[in-house]
Every structure is written in structure tokens, then in C-alpha cells.
């Protein structure tokens with residue numbers, strides 16, 4: 001029992017700060033080896049490139065929601081990892097912001113091969129202090145992520161007032177009074193609060209979801225949620241790209257839940273990485289393009305009521 005590999009499921013709505021937390025865990029000196037499994041909603045893999053490349057191995061699952069189509073993938077990757085047991089101290093699974101954590105957690109109880117060697121240590125949910133209250137109204141996934149959490153990281157406290165923070169915390173407590181809750185900026189908290197918690201409580205989960213241990217899965221996806229992945233076979237002109245992306249996120253901000261991209265600027269040895277949540281946009285040149293790596297540009301937008309044609313044309317028109 002005790003030598004089963006602990007698995008932490010990292011969840012939280014789009015843009016809450018999951019990758020920020022993951023990178024914090026991976027860069028802190030802890031002397032441990034983690035295997036990381038990332039799952040994203042969108043066709044072009046960007047998330048795995050945003051996870052810092054330490055010694056860890058990152059496995060990517062694309063094209064679908066972890067809780068539905070790629071659950072088989074998760075089982076396969078976990079099986080593969082188990083065969084190499086001893087190489088890893090723990091496994092971290094980062095789910096897409098649109099995943100319901102229940103079926104992911106179920107995998108550790110329902111799949112015999114997995115449950116023989118791995119144990120679900122905790123479901124850790126990152127919540128965006130600025131946007132969570134809105135998402136609790138219109139996104140059922142966001143509510144389940146809070147309900148299932150053993151640890152809740154209420155992040156981005158810098159973007160709200162003390163009153164707003166108290167209000168969102170009260171909303172969280174109305175859904176989940178049990179989880180350990182931390183208020184953070186940039187997910188800054190001791191790793192020991194996140195990993196190896198031995199916190200997953202099956203009895204509590206069965207109270208929330210009585211058929212948790214039964215087969216079958218009724219996750220209804222947000223049918224209106226769109227994911228637009230665009231790729232440009234080359235560089236973009238910053239003089240065109242910057243005004244375009246900032247204008248798009250200002251005008252379409254309410255509908256854009258998440259955007260991110262990695263683009264190449266002419267004569268710039270580093271990759272320009274940007275990401276945003278609604279109209280808040282963040283971007284910087286980061287690590288170098290590797291020798292031989294193709295300098296192309298890719299962007300992903302996730303949201304509702306997005307005009308795909310206009311966004312695509314706008315992006316292609318920024319070509320250098």
C-alpha cells in the first residue's frame with residue numbers, strides 16, 4: 001500500500017494558474033523525480049512547451065478532454081510509467097481547464113492495473129479569484145472542480161479587492177467546506193501543501209457523487225465552447241502582430257476565455273510566448289529557438305461565439 005506511487009491531479013478552470021503551479025513545483029529544489037502528464041483542449045500542443053523542461057518527462061495528451069476520449073490514453077501512459085517504477089517518486093496529471101475531475105479520479109479506483117500500483121494522493125484545484133464567481137454561474141466544470149478538490153489554491157489575489165476575495169471564498173466554501181484553502185499570487189505556496197498530502201477522501205466523494213465507483217460517465221460538455229488553433233508557416237511581424245492581438249483581446253475579451261501562442265519574430269533569437277485570460281494579456285520573449293527548430297508561429301483561442309474566419313484572417317495577415 002505505502003509504496004504505491006502518489007498521483008496528484010491538478011485541475012482548475014481555463015487560465016486559473018495550473019501551469020504556473022506546475023512550473024513552480026518543477027523548478028523548486030526538491031530532489032524528487034516527477035512524471036508529468038498534461039492534457040489540453042486544442043489541437044496544437046502549446047502547453048507542453050510552456051512547462052519548464054527540467055529532468056522531468058512530460059507526456060502530452062491532445063485532442064480531447066481527459067475525462068472522456070483520452071481516458072484510455074491516461075491509462076496507457078500510467079501503465080507505461082508503472083512498468084518503469086522506481087524512476088519516479090510521484091506523478092502529476094494536469095487536466096484541461098474544461099475537464100471534470102471525477103472520471104480522472106475514478107481511473108485510480110476502477111482500473112485494476114492502475115490502482116494496483118498508483119494511489120490518488122489529492123485533487124488540487126487552482127481557482128482564479130477574479131473570474132471564478134462568473135464561471136460558477138455558467139460553467140458546470142468549474143463547480144465540479146471545486147467540489148472535488150482536496151486542496152484549493154485561490155490564486156490571482158492581486159486582481160481583486162479584499163471584499164471580492166472574501167466573496168469568492170464564501171462561494172467556494174458553500175460548495176466545498178472541507179478542502180484546505182490557500183490564497184496565493186502566482187501560486188506561491190510551499191510544495192508540501194500540494195504534493196504528498198494523502199488527502200483524497202473517497203467517502204466524501206461518494207457523498208457528493210454516490211455512483212462514483214460505478215462504471216459510466218455522464219459528462220456533458222459545453223457544446224458552445226470552441227477551440228481555434230492556427231498555425232502560420234513562418235514568422236510574424238511584431239508591428240502587425242502586437243496591435244492585432246491586443247485589439248482582438250480587448251474587443252472579444254468577454255468571449256475569449258483563454259488564448260496562448262508561441263510566435264517567431266524576424267531577427268529575434270528567442271521565442272515570443274503570450275497568453276491571456278479574457279482581456280488580460282501577458283507576453284514576453286522566452287527561451288531561444290533551438291538550432292534546427294522550425295521558426296513558425298502558432299496560436300490557440302478558446303471561447304464562445306468566436307468568429308473563426310475573422311480571427312484566422314487577422315492572424316495570417318500578421319505574417320512577416
Ligand SMILES: Nc1nc2c(ncn2[C@@H]2O[C@H](COP(=O)(O)OP(=O)(O)OP(=O)(O)O)[C@@H](O)[C@H]2O)c(=O)[nH]1
Nearest residue numbers: 013014015016017018019020097155156185186282
Ligand atoms: N495577475 C496574476 N496573474 C497570474 C497569477 N498567476 C498566474 N497568472 C497568469 O495567468 C495566466 C494563466 O496562467 P496559467 O498558469 O497558464 O493557467 P492555466 O490554468 O495553466 O491555463 P490553461 O492550462 O490554459 O487552462 C498567465 O498569463 C499567468 O502568468 C496571479 O497570481 N496573478
